[in-house]
Amino acid sequence: MTDKTFEKVLIANRGEIAVRVMRACTDIGIETVAVYSEADRHGSHVRYADEAYNVGPARAADSYLDHEAIIDAAKRSGADAIHPGYGFLAENATFASKVEATEGVTWIGPSSDGMADLGEKTKARKIMDEADVPIVPGTTDPVDEPEEVEAFADEHGYPVAIKAEGGGGGRGMKVVHGPEAVEEELESAKREGEAYFDNDSVYLERYLETPRHVEVQILADHHGNVRHLGERDCSLQRRHQKVIEEAPSPALSDELREQIGEAARRGVSEAEYVNAGTVEFLVEEDPDRDPSEPLGPETNFYFLEVNTRIQVEHCVTEEITGIDIVKWQLRIAQGEQIDYDQADVEIDGHAIEFRINAENAAEEFAPATGGKLETYDPPGGIGVRVDDALRQGDDLVTDYDSMVAKLIVSGGDRTETIARARRALAEYEIDGIVTIIPFHRLMMDDDRFVDGTHTTKYLDEEIDRSRIEEAQAQWGRETATAETDEEVVQRQYTVEVDGKRFEVELEDRGGVPIQREPSSEQTQRPERAGPGDDDSESATVSAEGETVTAEMQGTILEVNFEDGDEVAAGDVLCVLEAMKMENDVVAEYGGTIAQVAVSAGESVDMGDLLFVIE
Known part of the structure; x- marks a missing residue:
């Protein structure tokens, strides 16, 4: 590959990751171009960029996921490269190939072919198997019929994970605990794969009972150099979504750490992968392990997937290695060669990242449906880093994900890092919206987390939920403040x-x-109509009976009943996608459907009418 020098980079994303990439560009003298939807007119990533282009309405499919609109913005701005960040189009091989085919525009990431090979999980499993990387027992070809799932379960037992080939972060993954749920969960996984990743192919894996989620950061250049930057532990998750990540893992011995790191390097080398990526593994935790005794080299670990992009949690790796991963993405895309050997990568200290999400942990991490940052005062001091995009006075945009910021705390070791995190979290002041800061503060004194013996199932299946409710009551901030006179x-x-x-x-x-x-x-700047505004396009009640309304803003994926149908309490009336998760809207009582006010593909706001039940 011929070396080139970028003068202007378009960031095909929003929020804090867009700002993060822009900062890296600015550090090396590259101008930046933002794209934004109608919902993000006031976004900090728009304010930060040198230029900004409107690419469509709030709906992601019509803006941030619109291939032609993004490429057109790059052409019109004169950008000579596109960085996708994470999410949206970051792992879309079709989009990457279109960028590669655009004269004068470079794709900052792996090639579209490499992305297709490792982004589709069945292909990735074959590649890793050839590289002698341990893989979880599962299928290497797509699965279409419920009978195939049942046959796999007969051989390997329940539970079985049905996973979308293009999925990640728990999206497009369904866990089946018995034959009665196979058909429903298979269809749901295929639907999520199509909705989020434009790929409804799914595959199967044995679902591990006591897994830790450990991933390895990779950088690879066009000259055949592959380096790993150590591992991250992302085992603290709710509904397969990470909330706290740290590096290095508190559970691994040095011998096991070396095995996993080298396995990641072998797999990426076999795939001839280029640019930044993350190789994810499941490590079997020993439930009876003494916290002072890390998992040894005999521990089972299995390849999970490759994320062919930058990760949300890349920051903790940067803090313990001193390597700017985003800057290296830019350099590698320009044709530069990695100028350090694997032996030169040193792990210094410990780092923990907290996702500051606009969610109420006491209510099953329900996302906020709106609000304004009346107060926004992040912490500071030694060992404290905040990656964010919102500022005090900004409105919370709820059309996409719930992340407000990332708090990254580092120290000489894990004990110092946890102590520093307690201080930083207590200093973090946010008023006007609910956040999961109270939950994070609870975790810093949680025995399982502090001992480092938690698994990916801890939050969903084991923790005492009342403790989370108590933390929210103790440390939660009001979500509304008194009005003041404007001077x-x-x-x-x-x-x-x-x-x-x-x-x-x-x-x-x-x-x-x-x-x-x-x-x-x-x-x-337009004012967007809220659920109760006079110009809201929400349907009106035209039948008598009990109303069912949307509890959050989102998109209707499917409607399961028609006018006149009989329903029973507990029936799933429709499926509402919000914050990249499917949510079942369930009938609280039985009766007859008197009115269906929505259809599949329709966007709704909180409070909008969905059904009337007589």
């Missing part, structure tokens, strides 16, 4: 010329807001 009127305007975004902000002390009509080349 300063700030008039904010968004101006778009040929789709390119410019901002004008005016302050008038003691003035009153004024209204002005937008001209053909100037668009005033």
Whole structure:
């Protein structure tokens, strides 16, 4: 590959990861281009970038997932590379191939072929098997029929994991505990795969009972050099979604750590992979293990998947290695060669990352449905890093994911890091929205977490839920603050010329807001209608009976009943996708469907009418 120098990079993402990539670009003198949806007009990633382009409405499929709109923005801005961040199009091989085919634009990531090989889990399992990397017992070809799942269970036993080939982070994965649920869960996994990853192929794996989630960060260049940067432990998860990650793992002996790291290198080398990636493993925890005795080299570990992109939790690896992973993504894409050997990678100290999500942990981590950051005052001091995008006064955008920020704390060892984390979490002040900071504070004094003996099932199946409720009551902040008199009127305007975004902000002390009509080349920032606004497009009740409304903003994936159908308490009326998770809307009582107010594919806001039941 011929070396090149990027002058301008478009970041095909939003929020904190977009800002993170922009900062890396700025550090090495590269200009940045943001893209944004209608919902993100006020986003910090838009303010941070040198240029910004509107790529569509709030719905991700019509904006951040629109291949042509993103590539068109790159062309119009003169960007010579696209960085996808994580999520959205980051692991979409079709999009990567389109970028590769675009003259003058470089894809910052693995090749589309490499992404297809390792991004589809069945192909990845074959590659890893050839590289002598241990794999969980499972299928190497896609599964289509319930009978195939039942046959696999007859051989390996229940529970069985049905996993979308393009999935990750628990999305597109369903666990089947018995034959009665096979058909429903197979269809659900295929549907999530199609909805989130444009791929409804699924495969099967034996579901491990006491797994730890351990992953290895990889960097590989175009010159055949492959380096691993140590492992991360991501075992603290709820519904297969990570909430706290750390590096190195508190559970591994040095011998086991070396085995897993070298297995990751072998697998990536076999695949001829280039750029940053993460090789994920499941490690079987010993439930009777003494916390002072780490897992030894005889411990079973299995390849799980390769994430062909930067990870949310890459920050902890950066803190303990001193290596800027995003900057190396840029350098590798420019054709540069990794200039250090594997032996030069040194692990120094410990780091823990806390996902500061707008969720209520006491209510099954239910995502916030709106709000404004009335107070936003992140912590500081030695060993404290905050990756964020929102600022005080910003509205919470709920159209995508629930992450507000990432708090990364590091120290000389794990004990010091946990102590420092207690302090940093106590200093983190956020008012106006609910967050999981109280949950994180609880975990810093949780025996299982502090001992490092927790598994991926700890939060979902073992922890005493009342402790989380008590933490929320003790440390949770109010989500609404008293109104104050405005002494300063700030008039904010968004101006778009040929789709390119410019901002004008005016302050008038003691003035009153004024209204002005937008001209053909100037668009005033619109106010989005809420669930109770007069111009809301929510359906109205046209039948008598009990109403069923949406508990959160999202998209209807399927509707299971029609007018006149009989339903019983507990029946799933429809499936609502919100925050990248499927949520069943269940009938609380039996009766007859008198009105169906929504259809599959329709977006709804909190409080919108879904059904009327007589």
